[in-house]
Amino acid sequence: MDYKSLLCILTDSELSNVPLQQGISLAASRDAHLDVLALGVDRSQTGYFYAGADALLMQEMLNRAHEEADAIHSKAEAALRNAGIQWGCDKGVAQIADLGRHVAARARFSDLVILPKPYGKDRGTELEPTLEAAIFEGQAPVLMVPDTSTPMTSPKKISIGWNESAEALVATRAALPFLKAADVVHVVVIDPPTHGPNRSDPGGLLSQFLSRHGVKVEVDVLSKTQPRVSDVLLRHAADADIDMLVMGAYGHSRFREAILGGATRNMLEHATIPVFLAH
Template sequence: MAYKSIFSVLTDEALIKPTLDHAIALATRLDAHVDALCLGVDRSQTGYYYAGASAAVLQETISRAQTEAEAIEAAARAVFGPSEIRWSAESGVAQLADLARHVATRARFSDLAVLPQPYGTDRGAELEPIVEAALFEGGVPVLVLPNDVAPNPAPKRILLGWNESSEALAAARAALPFLTQAEAVHVVVIDPPTHGPSRSDPGGMLSQYLSRHGVRCEIDVLSKTLPRISDVISRHAADIDADMIVMGAYGHSRFREAILGGATRYMLEQAKLPVLMAH
């Protein structure tokens, strides 16, 4: 498998260049095509008017979103222009509650979505549902980019989180184009179960599977010495000087993670490295 169709959604002019720089670097290395969906987001309530609002007011919000979409598309084309890759950019307007349909329709026909980190200072409310729409409705792996990380289309050292879940296995398979070219892949197992078929060799079957693809991997078994799994992963990534983290996304329900937290939620909030996620 190779990434030949890379997809991104742009809704914030401040995030256009850093997001597209990563996508262009990947496309240049992999000889891939980049499709950018430039959305102006209408954040008005759907299904009814605000109290005292008129149709003219609502039309104004749509017109403003259309203007934003056109500005985002123009900025994206300016970033794409000097590159030598194959690319396309289209603009449109979507209401906040209807983002998933627009994102999923295009994401499902791509190999990888490249999206900005959805949480942080000055991040719009639309970024989280865009990531989730790509993962769930689009069924595509997502490379989530934190702030101020230089493009690295060929990460040399990768941390792969492994807990024997179907989500973690989906992430490992989706990340094979990165894993096969890495110098070292650390399969990280945290507090493996004391009872189970893999208790004597945690991560062994995954490592065997990856090695048959030519992946140079080793297994790191860690104790949960910090309150959250995401903290252990982040600390170990720093210890091994990792360039990327690969992990399954939303082993629990999205609602539970939104209310109680979870590894996916915390990684999306706090990651300092690009994180490739799949569900």
């Protein structure tokens, strides 16, 4: 399997360049088709306006969403016309409460969805539900690219955050095209259980599975020396000069992670390298 149908969903013109260029680079290197969806988000609904907001204000928000979609669409088309790849570019408007339906309808027919970092300064509230809709409703793997990352075609050093969960295994399987092309893949195990069938060989079965696919694997067993698992993974990534991190998404419920935090949310907030996610 390879990534032949790529999807880039853009909801903010200011954040569109990095994921768009990443999509173009992957499409060119893999002879893939890149679809771009330019979405203007209409927030004129209950919960975003006080009672009594008039129709003129709601129409203004709708007009603004259309203008945003037009701006993103024009910018994307300008970049795609000279990219030398197979591409398509559509635009539309969605209310934020209905965003998931629009995202999922496109994501479920894509091999990989490329999205910007959902958390940080000057980011809209639609970025988080866009990513979650692609992963959950769309059942597609997501490549999250931070603003500072440069387009990559085939990451040479990859780490896998491995905790023996179903989510981590799904993400690893989905990332196989990247893993097989890498120079080295680090299976990172943090505080392995002292009891259980794999306690004497943490990460061993995953390494065996990957090596049979021709993946060059190293197992790194680390102690949780920092409060959050994501911090340990990111420190290891910096120390090992990792190009991309693979991890299962939302092992806990999204509600729990939103309120209490979790490895996925913390990683999406603080990652400085591309993160490959699947659930």
